Amino acid sequence: MQNFNYSIPTKVYFGKGQIKKLSKISQFGTKVLMVYGGGSIKGNGIYDKAAAVLRESGVSFFELSGVDPNPRIETVALGAKLCKEKEIDAVLAIGGGSTIDCAKMIAAAAKYDGDPWDLVLDGSKIKDALPIVTILTLAATGSEMDGFAVISDMDKNDKLDTASELIKPAFSILDPKFTYSVSQKQTAAGTADIMSHVFEVYFTREKDAFLQARMCEAVLKTCIKYGPAAMENPEDYDARANLMWASSLAINGLLSYGSDVQWCVHPMEHELSAFYDITHGVGLAILTPVWMEYVLSEATIDKFVEFGINVWGIDAEREPRQIAEESIDRTRAFFAQLGLPRTLADVGIGEENLSKMADKLDGLFTDTYIPLTGNEVLEIYRRAL
């Protein structure tokens, strides 16, 4: 097992009625910027509940709404300007990963004098940030408990992730009931995203992080059990609760400590979203089985056998190659069962920008599970067409 520094500072208030813990935001001051997306929080009552707790706690709030899925740098700049003008004490995100990521970068940019895009290009430039609080409404990205943010500049077709300890939320409120109104499509995409976060760390060259590997399998099995259940019955509390906690655990560091490996399917998907603005989890579901087939070889077969037996329950007596291949087929079939598109063509993506996207990633995947050149990335994109 490799060395690691454990740091998961975000407090989590999980379960029904935990919105009342929002009152704790008053420890940071009396002026909050509330950041949210297209307004679903007004339809499902979360906005009213949060506003009531803020008022009762003596906290006044300004609002920044309209954060896009695949949040834009322009919104970050606008939010940071508001924070400076209004002397905001803390940033409150109510939403899914897009809103939370945007709020994180607003919090960092509010304490930075230069162009906020600098902080996306280089997270080490984040030297300070306003406290960040989140109310999660969609189980998917784990942004509620991690130090990452993904921001797009659509003019440049750039969608980049940045990271800093300073943008880990101070606390997050996770009430599974707040995810009852999430559509089937977003529930499916969220499940695929959680699973992809696990795959990015489960497929590691580190062979002796046994505990982490078993925890990864537990999170994957949770998604396989509860993703379809939440789609079938959106108000199945236990399904929503298990998915929600899986989303946080998948990426808060717990599963990757001691076996860290550079990610690659996520950056490949970010290129798809940067050029075509598709839903992140959908892109991941399309690319993941193709990537798995591409990296399956004599060098990696043992890991895929472990995956097939422990996650999919494939008979351990079968030939290793059969187990490995079936584990990938089962993964692809599961995403199809969730109703997710299978190919790039299904989401309207053709050959036209694939070379440009692959070129942008050339030279970056030197320390991934299996290192990949730009040409190999292009081959994976083509096989996903």
Ligand SMILES: NC(=O)c1ccc[n+]([C@@H]2O[C@H](COP(=O)([O-])OP(=O)(O)OC[C@H]3O[C@@H](n4cnc5c(N)ncnc54)[C@H](O)[C@@H]3O)[C@@H](O)[C@H]2O)c1
């Ligand atoms: N920070 C991280 O660690 C991290 C990790 C993976 C992905 N990401 C990024 O996060 C973004 C995706 O976030 P996401 O998957 O959470 O989706 P999202 O935040 O983009 O939301 C997707 C849609 O669901 C709607 N929605 C959210 N909650 C709802 C609810 N309760 N009821 C009804 N509708 C609701 C939103 O309004 C939006 O239209 C992408 O930009 C992705 O690259 C971040």
